[in-house]
Amino acid sequence: MRTFSDVNLLLLMYFMLLYLYFSSAVSSPLYSSSSCRLQGQFHLNGMHKAGDVVLGGLFEINFFSVFPDLSFTSEPQQPTCHGFDVLGFRQAQTMAFAIDQINRNPNLLPNVTLGYSLYDNCVKLGIGFRAALSLVSGQEEQFILDETCVGTPPVLGIVGDSSSTRSIAISTVLGLYRVPMVSYFATCSCLSDRQKFPSFFRTIPSDAFQVRAMIQILNRFGWTWAGLLISDDDYGLHAARSFQSDLAQSGGGCLAYLEVLPWGYDQAELRRIVDVMKKSTARVVIVFAHESHMINLMEEVGRQNVTGLQWMASEAWTAATVLQTPELMPYLGGTLGIAIRRGEIPGFREFLLQIHPDQHHNNSYGNSMVKQFWEYTFQCRFAPPPAGWLEAGGALCTGQEDLENVETEFLDISNLRPEYNVYKALYALAYALDDMLQCEPGRGPFSGHSCGNLKGLEPWQLVHYLEKVSFTTTFGDQVSFDENGDALPIYDIMNWLWLPDGRTKVQSVGEVKRSASEGEELIIDESKIFWNFDSKKPPKSVCSESCPPGTRMARKKGKPVCCFDCIPCSEGKISNKTDSMECTSCPVDFWSSPQRDRCVPKQTEFLSYHEPLGICLTVTSLLGTFICTIVLGIFIHHRSTPIVRANNSELSFQLLLSLKLCFLCSLLFIGRPRLWTCQLRHAAFGISFVLCVSCILVKTMVVLAVFKASKPGGGASLKWFGVLQQRGTVLVLTSIQAAICTAWLVSASPTPHKNTQYNNDKIVYECEVGSTVGFAVLLGYIGLLAILSFLIAFISRNLPDSFNEAKLITFSMLIFCAVWVAFVPAYISSPGKYADAVEVFAILASSFGLLMALFGPKCYIILLRPERNTKKAIMGRGIES
Structure with a gap:
C-alpha cells in the first residue's frame, strides 16, 4: 500500500491536540470543579455497539472529503465526506460480523460481550487521526466525576488503518500509550520497526515479503532479466529499494531497467518509458504501482502496440477490474500477480443480507451510514437526503427494497481478501483477550504475578498477549505475530486469463507463504497458468543464455x-x-x-607388448636369443673341430650364454613398469653385459698371452691364463658390477613413476633410475671394460692369424662402443616410452654386433667352408680362401 513521508508537521499538531484530549480535567469558568469537558468534539461517521469490552475500527467508507474554509470569527465547521465506497463498507460490516460471531461462540470469551466502535476515515490522514483520538478517549462532551461515565467508552484496541501513511501517523502516537493497533491493509515494511511502533500489529504481509515472493516466482521460471516499473511515491520507491537489495542477495537475477511512473498523465515521459521497454531484451516487467499509474501506462502501451511481455503485478493492482478489459487483454493477458490472501467467512453473506436502514443502531451515525449504503445500492434517497452524501437525485427510498434482488459486488463474497484480514484481526484481539482473562491469579505475567481483570483492563496488557497469540482460522490459516508484530505472511498468486469468448478472469494458481516450521514456501500449479504467447509456455527472459557444462x-x-x-x-x-x-x-x-x-x-603410455614398436623389439630380442641358441648348438656340435678349439671354446660358450642373457634382459624394458621390473631391468642389463664384455676381455688377453708365449722365454706368462684363472677373472669382473648394482638398489632403488611432464593428458609410466650416479657408474664400468677390450684387441690386431681373432674382437668392440656412445644423447632426448625403446635398441644392436662380429665368420667356416676348418688352414698353411 502507499506510504507518504514528511508527516512531522501533522504529528506535532496532533501531539498537542492529544495532550489536551487526554487531560483528565481542564480548568474552566464554565464548569464546576467536579466536572470536565473535552477540548473539542469531532462529528464522525461511525457505527457503534455496546459491550463489556469495546474494540475500535477505522475504515474507508467514503473516499472524498471537503474541508471548509477556516474562519476563526465563528466556530470552525467539520469536514464532510462523500463518494460512498461499498467495499470499504463491507470491510466495516466484516468487523461487525466477526464480533457478533465471537459473542455467539461459547468457547471464546465466555460471559464477556464484545462491542465495537468504528469510524469512517474518508481516506484522509486528518480525519483518520480524529477518529483514532475519538476511539481512545470517547466522544462525550462532558463527564461527571465519581459517577458512571455515560456514552461510548474508550476502546481497548483498534482494527485499522487501511493505509500505511495513516497507520504510521496514528500508531506513532498510540504507541506512546501502548494502545494496540492491528492493521488489515498497511504493508509498509517500515512499520515492522518495534522501536518506533511498539504496539502495532498487522494481519497483511509487509512489502518485504511481497518482494521476496516476486523474486521466488522469477527464480521458479528462470527469469533472470527483468524490468521494474514503480510509482513515484514511497510505496514504489521503498519497494524498488527492497527489490534491488533482495535480488542482489539472492543472486537470482538482474534488472534490465528501473523506471519511475509519473503521477498524472505525462505523455512524453510515458512514451519514453514504453520506448525503453520496447528496446530492452527483458521479456518480464514487474510493476509496483497503483491502478491510476497502470491505466495511463497501458494507454501508451496500447498506442505503441507493445506485445510479447510477461507482466508481474504487485498486490496494489492485481485485482484491478478497471484493467481487465478486452481492449487491454492483448497486452495484460497472462499477467501473474501477488494478491492478498483470499479467505472464506461462513455465514457472512447471510449477515450482509440482514442489513436494513430501519434496524436499531446505538446512534444516528450508524443508521446514517446504513442509509448511505442503501441509497448507493438502490439509487434512491431518503427525505431529506443527508447533505453532501448523495449528489445525484433519484426516487425516494421506501425501505422495502430487497438486497437479494439487486446485483451488487457488496454481496459477492467469493473473493474476500481485505475482509479476511479484518476477520483475522478481530479474532487475534479476541483470542488475546481470552488468554488474558483466563490468567490464574498469582501466576500472571505482570508485576507481582498479577493478572489483568475485566474491570481494570489496560491496553498495554493486551499488547503482551497479542505478541503471543496463535490460532487457526476456519479456512485453515495459522495466525500469529512475530517479534515485529507481523503475521505469518501468505499471498495468493493470481493469473489473468483471456477466455475464448473475450471475457476475462483472474484465478488463483498458487500461493506463497511462510510457516513457523517450514519457512518460506512457493506453491504454483503451472498447468493452470495462462501464458499469453503463441507457444503457450513461459517466456525466456535472460540477458545471456545459460552457459552449458564445459x-x-x-x-x-x-x-x-x-x-x-x-x-x-x-x-x-x-x-x-x-x-x-x-x-x-x-x-x-x-x-x-x-x-x-x-x-x-588419463591415457596411459608405456612400451607395450601390444603396440607395433614393442612387438618388433620383442620379436628381435627373441630372434637374437634363438640365434644365440643355434650358434651355441653349432659350437657344441663342432666343439672338437679346430676352429672351435683354437678360439678358447670355454670362453666362447660363456660368451654365447651371456649374449643370450643380454638379448633376454631387453624384455624387462617392455611392458608396464612395476617395482620388480624397474629394479631388475638395469641390474640384469648391467651384469649380463659385464659378463659378456669380461669374457671378450679375457679372451683378448689370452690371445695376447699365447702370442707372447710363442716367443722364446715367454712361456711363463701362460700360467696366469689357465682355465681357472680365466673363470676367476670373469667372475671377479662380473662381481664388481653385481656389487655396484646392489649398492644402487639399496641406496636409491629405481621405482615406477607416473610422468605427466611430456603430455598433460597422458600418464607416461616409466622407471625412475633412482640414482643417476648409480646408473652412470653401471654404464661407465661396462664402458671401461669395453675400452680395455678394444685397446688390447687393437694392439693384437697385427699378430699372425694363426694365433688370434683380435681383428674380430676389435671390430666387435668398435661396434659396441659406437652403439653405446650414440645411446647416451638419444636416451636423454627421448621422451617417455621412447627412452626405453632406445635402450632396448642399444642392447639389441650391441648384442647383435657382438654376435655377428665374433661368431658370424666362424659359423660361416663351420657350416659353409668346412675345408677351412682344419688345423693347417688355421695355422696358415692350408689352401687359400
Whole structure:
C-alpha cells in the first residue's frame, strides 16, 4: 500500500491536540470543579455497539472529503465526506460480523460481550487521526466525576488503518500509550520497526515479503532479466529499494531497467518509458504501482502496440477490474500477480443480507451510514437526503427494497481478501483477550504475578498477549505475530486469463507463504497458468543464455552480472553444471573430456607388448636369443673341430650364454613398469653385459698371452691364463658390477613413476633410475671394460692369424662402443616410452654386433667352408680362401 513521508508537521499538531484530549480535567469558568469537558468534539461517521469490552475500527467508507474554509470569527465547521465506497463498507460490516460471531461462540470469551466502535476515515490522514483520538478517549462532551461515565467508552484496541501513511501517523502516537493497533491493509515494511511502533500489529504481509515472493516466482521460471516499473511515491520507491537489495542477495537475477511512473498523465515521459521497454531484451516487467499509474501506462502501451511481455503485478493492482478489459487483454493477458490472501467467512453473506436502514443502531451515525449504503445500492434517497452524501437525485427510498434482488459486488463474497484480514484481526484481539482473562491469579505475567481483570483492563496488557497469540482460522490459516508484530505472511498468486469468448478472469494458481516450521514456501500449479504467447509456455527472459557444462561465465565489462560470455574451460579443467562460475581442475590421474564436462582417466603410455614398436623389439630380442641358441648348438656340435678349439671354446660358450642373457634382459624394458621390473631391468642389463664384455676381455688377453708365449722365454706368462684363472677373472669382473648394482638398489632403488611432464593428458609410466650416479657408474664400468677390450684387441690386431681373432674382437668392440656412445644423447632426448625403446635398441644392436662380429665368420667356416676348418688352414698353411 502507499506510504507518504514528511508527516512531522501533522504529528506535532496532533501531539498537542492529544495532550489536551487526554487531560483528565481542564480548568474552566464554565464548569464546576467536579466536572470536565473535552477540548473539542469531532462529528464522525461511525457505527457503534455496546459491550463489556469495546474494540475500535477505522475504515474507508467514503473516499472524498471537503474541508471548509477556516474562519476563526465563528466556530470552525467539520469536514464532510462523500463518494460512498461499498467495499470499504463491507470491510466495516466484516468487523461487525466477526464480533457478533465471537459473542455467539461459547468457547471464546465466555460471559464477556464484545462491542465495537468504528469510524469512517474518508481516506484522509486528518480525519483518520480524529477518529483514532475519538476511539481512545470517547466522544462525550462532558463527564461527571465519581459517577458512571455515560456514552461510548474508550476502546481497548483498534482494527485499522487501511493505509500505511495513516497507520504510521496514528500508531506513532498510540504507541506512546501502548494502545494496540492491528492493521488489515498497511504493508509498509517500515512499520515492522518495534522501536518506533511498539504496539502495532498487522494481519497483511509487509512489502518485504511481497518482494521476496516476486523474486521466488522469477527464480521458479528462470527469469533472470527483468524490468521494474514503480510509482513515484514511497510505496514504489521503498519497494524498488527492497527489490534491488533482495535480488542482489539472492543472486537470482538482474534488472534490465528501473523506471519511475509519473503521477498524472505525462505523455512524453510515458512514451519514453514504453520506448525503453520496447528496446530492452527483458521479456518480464514487474510493476509496483497503483491502478491510476497502470491505466495511463497501458494507454501508451496500447498506442505503441507493445506485445510479447510477461507482466508481474504487485498486490496494489492485481485485482484491478478497471484493467481487465478486452481492449487491454492483448497486452495484460497472462499477467501473474501477488494478491492478498483470499479467505472464506461462513455465514457472512447471510449477515450482509440482514442489513436494513430501519434496524436499531446505538446512534444516528450508524443508521446514517446504513442509509448511505442503501441509497448507493438502490439509487434512491431518503427525505431529506443527508447533505453532501448523495449528489445525484433519484426516487425516494421506501425501505422495502430487497438486497437479494439487486446485483451488487457488496454481496459477492467469493473473493474476500481485505475482509479476511479484518476477520483475522478481530479474532487475534479476541483470542488475546481470552488468554488474558483466563490468567490464574498469582501466576500472571505482570508485576507481582498479577493478572489483568475485566474491570481494570489496560491496553498495554493486551499488547503482551497479542505478541503471543496463535490460532487457526476456519479456512485453515495459522495466525500469529512475530517479534515485529507481523503475521505469518501468505499471498495468493493470481493469473489473468483471456477466455475464448473475450471475457476475462483472474484465478488463483498458487500461493506463497511462510510457516513457523517450514519457512518460506512457493506453491504454483503451472498447468493452470495462462501464458499469453503463441507457444503457450513461459517466456525466456535472460540477458545471456545459460552457459552449458564445459564452460564458465565471464562477466561483460560494464554490464550487470546477468550479462556474460561463456568461456570454454581450459585443458585439464571442467565444469559439470550449467552457469558455472569457475572451472575445476581434474584430479592428478584424470583429464578433461573433449567437451570439458567431466574428468576421464588419463591415457596411459608405456612400451607395450601390444603396440607395433614393442612387438618388433620383442620379436628381435627373441630372434637374437634363438640365434644365440643355434650358434651355441653349432659350437657344441663342432666343439672338437679346430676352429672351435683354437678360439678358447670355454670362453666362447660363456660368451654365447651371456649374449643370450643380454638379448633376454631387453624384455624387462617392455611392458608396464612395476617395482620388480624397474629394479631388475638395469641390474640384469648391467651384469649380463659385464659378463659378456669380461669374457671378450679375457679372451683378448689370452690371445695376447699365447702370442707372447710363442716367443722364446715367454712361456711363463701362460700360467696366469689357465682355465681357472680365466673363470676367476670373469667372475671377479662380473662381481664388481653385481656389487655396484646392489649398492644402487639399496641406496636409491629405481621405482615406477607416473610422468605427466611430456603430455598433460597422458600418464607416461616409466622407471625412475633412482640414482643417476648409480646408473652412470653401471654404464661407465661396462664402458671401461669395453675400452680395455678394444685397446688390447687393437694392439693384437697385427699378430699372425694363426694365433688370434683380435681383428674380430676389435671390430666387435668398435661396434659396441659406437652403439653405446650414440645411446647416451638419444636416451636423454627421448621422451617417455621412447627412452626405453632406445635402450632396448642399444642392447639389441650391441648384442647383435657382438654376435655377428665374433661368431658370424666362424659359423660361416663351420657350416659353409668346412675345408677351412682344419688345423693347417688355421695355422696358415692350408689352401687359400
